[in-house]
Structures are given as C-alpha cells and as structure tokens.
Amino acid sequence: MRRAAGIDVGGTTIKGLRLDASGRRFPGPVPVPTPTDEAALVDAVAALARELGEPRVGVCVAGIVDETRGVALSGSNLPWRDSPLRERLSDAIGAPVALGHDVRCGARAEARWGGHGGVRFLYVNLGTGVSAVTVTDGEPASGPWHGEIGQPLVPDPADPTSLVSIERLASAEAVTRRYADRSGGLPSAGADVVFGRLAQGDPVAAAVVNEAVSALAQCLAFTVAATAPEVIVLAGGMAQAGSALVEPLSGRLESLLGILPRPRLVVSRLGPDAEAMGAAALALSAD
C-alpha cells in the first residue's frame, strides 16, 4: 500500500511519522528541537525526511501559510516571512514536497480518520495558538488567513481597560503562562499541569481556566453563528484536558448561542499525531 512521510514543524519540536493510504500510522524517530534559523530548519526537516525513507513527503508548519503557492507567509514562533518553503524543502530533500498549514492538516486528518467524514465540522486547535478550520464535505476551507479565530481582541479580564487577543487568554500556552504569572513560578509546566491543579481545587488554576473558557466560548459562539458547524472538534495540547475543558466550555457556549442550533463538542480522537497525518495525506493525494 502507498505510504508517505508526514512531518509536523511546530514552534518547539519537529516530529515525523509514516502513514499509509488507509490511515495506519507508523511512528517516526524521536522529535528534534525546531531550529530558530530557516536554513538550519530546512536541513533538519530534510534529515528527518531521509530517516523516514518514504518517496512521498508532506510537511506542515504553523503560522500563516498559502498552501496553493507553497509559501509560508509568517510564523509566530518560526523564522520566516514570505518564504517559498515548499521549493526550499523540495531542493533540500531532492524530491517534491507537499506543504500544508498545520491546523488545516490536522483538520484534513480529522475529516478522513476522525469519524466526522460526512459532517460539517469546525476543527479547533488549542495549542501554541488558537485557530479553527471549517470542514465541509471533507475539505478544509482554504485561504491563508481563514480561521484565525484566536486573533480578535477582547477586554483582558485581569485588566478590563486593556485589550488582549483570544489566543493570549485561551491557548494552551496562554493558560500555562497566565497560571505561572499569578502563582509565581512553575515556568516549565504545561496546560495539563494547570488542569491537574484545577482538579485539586487550586483557585488560581480555576480562575485562569475560567477566563480561558469564557474567551473561547465567546469566540466559538460567533464562529458557530458565521459558519454553522454540526460538530466542534477540539484538538491541540489543551484538548487533552478532556471533560475538564469540554464540560464548562459546552455549558458556556450553550448560554451564548441564543436560538442557534447547538453543535456537538468533542475531543479529537487522533491526538497529537493529527497534523503530521494530515501532512502525509497531502503528499499521498498529490500524485
């Protein structure tokens, strides 16, 4: 059966896997740290591609990506601006490369192997950032700026005179940082640690999660109104919190939707591999 390598270039690590056309995945090597220089990053991806040893390679990156032209317009934590990344990666690897946006790739994988094939769904990534992709008939909406729902500004609940983006309240990274800021320390903890503290009754964790849930509910209410999904699939680091996130978010969202039909809120079944799987799927469908 045809197989492809899928490589997910994140803000902190680069990870890869092999995928066959049925959606079966084969683990790749241990993830490597993401270099902060573009040339070094291209070399690291090429080395990983060689190690995975598949003739087809799909790569997905964070930030703003024009998938049609194969250009990485900008990456919040990644070192490029208007970079012809598809061409650079193809040159370094010595073979054609499919380049995708990480969240759109996750949505692609979710559409094929997540059990939502026939349904119009919103794939919401809660990781370093917050963004969403509408998937209709298995196809994620296209366009580089589409679904950047973490970018609008709202009053900061900790200081209502200043504005803050949804992403800086409700991403996994924001929850981690806001908890560390207020509890005085815990710099290396992830959102899972904050949800762990919440379960133990920590009031700072409860306040931070509550602010994240409120911001997300507000943002999702408008996104649901604009795009009418039947299902919302939560993915990315914070989705690992499961019902500790889904239950309050679902209640809050419900209270803001007025007469609109309620979408079902679920956590992605594919877990942290979804984006690399979607990148491999891009490569598989390229020939």
Place this chain on the structure above:
Amino acid sequence: MRRAAGIDVGGTTIKGLRLDASGRRFPGPVPVPTPTDEAALVDAVAALARELGEPRVGVCVAGIVDETRGVALSGSNLPWRDSPLRERLSDAIGAPVALGHDVRCGARAEARWGGHGGVRFLYVNLGTGVSAVTVTDGEPASGPWHGEIGQPLVPDPADPTSLVSIERLASAEAVTRRYADRSGGLPSAGADVVFGRLAQGDPVAAAVVNEAVSALAQCLAFTVAATAPEVIVLAGGMAQAGSALVEPLSGRLESLLGILPRPRLVVSRLGPDAEAMGAAALALSAD
C-alpha cells in the same frame, strides 16, 4: 433578453420588480403589506407575480430557509415553521418558483452586479435582523443556519447583568426601538431618523448608535477572523446611514482585529432592491 420577476417578502411589506439577465431592473407595483397568515401571504405573492407578468418567478423570504429543499424553516416575523413554501407558491402561481433566503439573495445580486465579482466578500444585512453571507467566487455560502451572526448573546450595555443578542442591539429595528424606548416615544421612526438625530447632536441617539456599532464591531471581528473576507458590504436599512455608520464601525473594527488583515468596509450600491434582484437571478439561473 430573458427576464424574471423577483419578489422580496419582508417582515412588513412584499415588493417586486422585473430583472433582465444583464441586471437591468424595471420597477414593479407599489409594495403591499405582508399578511400575517401564511395562506393570505401566498395569495398576495401570487397576485404580485401575476401583476409582474413574467414567466420566471423568484421569491425570497426572511428567516431560516433551506434553499435546496425549498422549505422555510422559520421566519422571525413571518408565519411559517417548516413550510414547503416553494411548492405552495408554485401551486398558487401555476408555474415553477425559485425560493431563496432574502440575505443570500441580496449577496447573490451583490456578487453579480455590485462590483465585487472576483473578491471574497462578506455581505452583511442590517435590517429587521442582522445576518451575513460569505461569498466566494460569486457563490454565497449555503446551509440554512449559515451566517446568523446576529444571534449570539452578549452582555446588554444598558444592563450588563443580562444578555441580549447582537441583533437586538445592532439591527435597524433595534436601533429604532432602543432610541424610542429611551427618548420616550417616536415609535414610527426608522433608523434613518435616529441617525438624523445623531447628526444634530442628540446624546440619546449617540448612545444608541454607539452601542450598536460596538456590538457590530465585536461580531464582525470574529466573523472576519473565521472567514477572512477581503471586503465587507453593508446592506439593509441601516446601511443607508452611509459614512455615519461606516466610519465609526470601521474604526472600532480596526481596533479589534489585532494582526488580521483589514477588510475594506463599503455600503452596497444596489440599495433596497438587492434581495428582489437576487431572487429574480435565482429564477433566471434555474432554467
């Protein structure tokens, strides 16, 4: 040249026009009041269709409409629920009828004759309600609940302990009613009168318009983030306010978009005929 009748069934009046395939419009008779009973309403539309005397008839209605099945699911001010309206109108008129959603029809007309053909735009109707349609490659997004951006609830600026829908703050009807409530009277005035008072320095008019603009800006910031339009076209009664609406709204929206690209904000050039024109266009493209 082929022509069609376009009939726009609004919450208060039913109006019709004739349209040829080039987009040239020919005025119809004086609008008639919208009956509150469905059978009487169907009769009134059929009488208007006979008067317009074209072999092709397109009808658009407000509320939630399933255009594919020709069913009016609900109409906030209109007397149906899950009504097979396309079939009822065809029976009454004695010819096939194209049935559309009023705002999607307005968006269709705007795509063809508004000068935004090649551009991805958001068509925002500010009339009895608030709703929006994303138009890509000339095609409005489909689905009955798509674009109901006026439905999410936000804290009421006049009483922050209670929630109110965007529509009840920012529709032409809401602006009119909220002004009347606070100024003690003026029940029959429209949003244009409120904007007239605003121009004369009326502080109640200024407060009501300011609350409407804030609510709209918030709602549009999230809709822009989700759907990435290049242009926002304002239509419906309140769009007639022109720069008195566009300037503050554009400034407020700008302040909430963070790093997102700014869409251009314009007023529809087609005016109040847009929806009937789009209904006629549906009929023209049906054969």
